[in-house]
Amino acid sequence: MKKTIIAAGLATLLTASVQADTLLGLYIGGHVWDVQTTGTFGEKSSTSGEVISQNFNFDDQQQGSFYIALEHPIPLIPNIKISSTVLDTDGQTTITEDDFSFGDISYPVDTTVDTVFDVSYIDYTFYYEILDNDLITFDIGITARDIDGNISITDDIGVLSLSNEEFTAVVPMLYGSAIIGLPFTGFNVFAQGNYTGYDDSSIYDFQAGVSYALLDNLAVDLDLEIGYKVVKMDIEDIDDVYADMEFKGIFAGATVHF
Numbered sequence: 001m002k003k004t005i006i007a008a009g010l011a012t013l014l015t016a017s018v019q020a021d022t023l024l025g026l027y028i029g030g031h032v033w034d035v036q037t038t039g040t041f042g043e044k045s046s047t048s049g050e051v052i053s054q055n056f057n058f059d060d061q062q063q064g065s066f067y068i069a070l071e072h073p074i075p076l077i078p079n080i081k082i083s084s085t086v087l088d089t090d091g092q093t094t095i096t097e098d099d100f101s102f103g104d105i106s107y108p109v110d111t112t113v114d115t116v117f118d119v120s121y122i123d124y125t126f127y128y129e130i131l132d133n134d135l136i137t138f139d140i141g142i143t144a145r146d147i148d149g150n151i152s153i154t155d156d157i158g159v160l161s162l163s164n165e166e167f168t169a170v171v172p173m174l175y176g177s178a179i180i181g182l183p184f185t186g187f188n189v190f191a192q193g194n195y196t197g198y199d200d201s202s203i204y205d206f207q208a209g210v211s212y213a214l215l216d217n218l219a220v221d222l223d224l225e226i227g228y229k230v231v232k233m234d235i236e237d238i239d240d241v242y243a244d245m246e247f248k249g250i251f252a253g254a255t256v257h258f
Contacts (some may be wrong), residue, residue: 027081030066031253033229037061037089037117039245041151043165045099051242054100056115058091060249071129078126078141085123087231087247090116092156102153103163112156117245119149119233123194125175137179143194145203146170151241167239171196171203179211186213190227200236205229207251221257226250 037060042053067083095111107113127141152164173196180189193206209227231247 025071026258027069027071027255028067028258029225029253029255030064031225031251033063033065033251034249035061035063035087035089035247036249037087037091037245037247039117039233039243041102041117041241041243041245042097042100043102043240043242045101052097052100053242053244054093054095054097056091056093056117058089058115058117061089063087063247067123078128079139081123081125081127083123083125084120085231086120088116088118088120089247090114102151103165105153105163107153107155113153114156116150116152118151119147119245121145121147123173125194127175127177135181135183137177139175139177141175143173143175144170145173145194145196149241151243165239165241167235167241169235169238171198173203186216187211188213188223190225201238202234203232205231209251211255219258223255223257224252225254226252 037058039058040053040055042051044050045052063086065083065085067081069079069081071079092112092114095107095109095113098109100107100109123143123145125141125143127139129137129139131138147167147169149167150164151167152162154162173194175194177192178190182188188211189209190211191206191208193204195204196202207227207229209225211223211225213221214224215222227250229249229251232245234244236242
């Protein structure tokens with residue numbers, strides 16, 4: 001009986017794979033994201049050996065991201081998706097932590113500093129369509145996230161030198177995506193995310209929203225999207241940088257399917 005149930009389940013998954021794009025499918029999409037940024041960063045103290053982090057103020061920013069994905073009907077070969085995200089923000093903060101230093105420069109308490117936190121990453125995602133029909137689409141896979149970041153601090157009157165730290169990393173992440181169609185409406189509900197956790201670090205992103213099929217024909221599909229997105233980066237000792245940053249906000253965008 002159990003073997004029958006397992007066989008039926010496998011048959012269902014294989015049928016779902018066959019029902020995926022019978023020809024090559026190309027997806028191109030992007031969105032504008034109204035980002036609110038909060039977080040801390042710092043370095044290990046040279047005297048105590050403890051991580052001294054400061055909570056920084058950041059201005060709200062509008063960021064952009066885009067992606068391209070290629071899907072095919074070959075079951076054992078994963079589909080591929082490449083996406084690019086930029087998270088650049090700046091702000092002004094008064095130092096409140098004793099013994100706070102960054103880039104080998106110490107900042108006394110009550111010093112006002114201008115801060116720039118620039119990070120971008122490219123995701124290389126390899127995924128399989130577990131389900132693909134008019135009612136539900138469900139994908140799982142892995143993502144290689146190539147992170148490139150830069151943090152700089154300078155006091156607002158120019159007495160102290162500019163401190164600057166760069167960090168890079170490539171991290172593996174779990175990937176999942178789901179789309180649920182609302183019959184006879186042209187609307188879909190969608191959710192997508194990546195996650196990784198290792199040592200004391202964790203990085204994840206999650207977005208969810210609603211899309212509307214503005215065009216849906218044999219030549220091209222065009223979906224308009226609106227939703228909410230969160231990116232969390234809690235990194236420990238990546239190129240001597242310690243940071244706990246969160247980026248969140250509403251986004252709007254579009255996806256074209258050829």
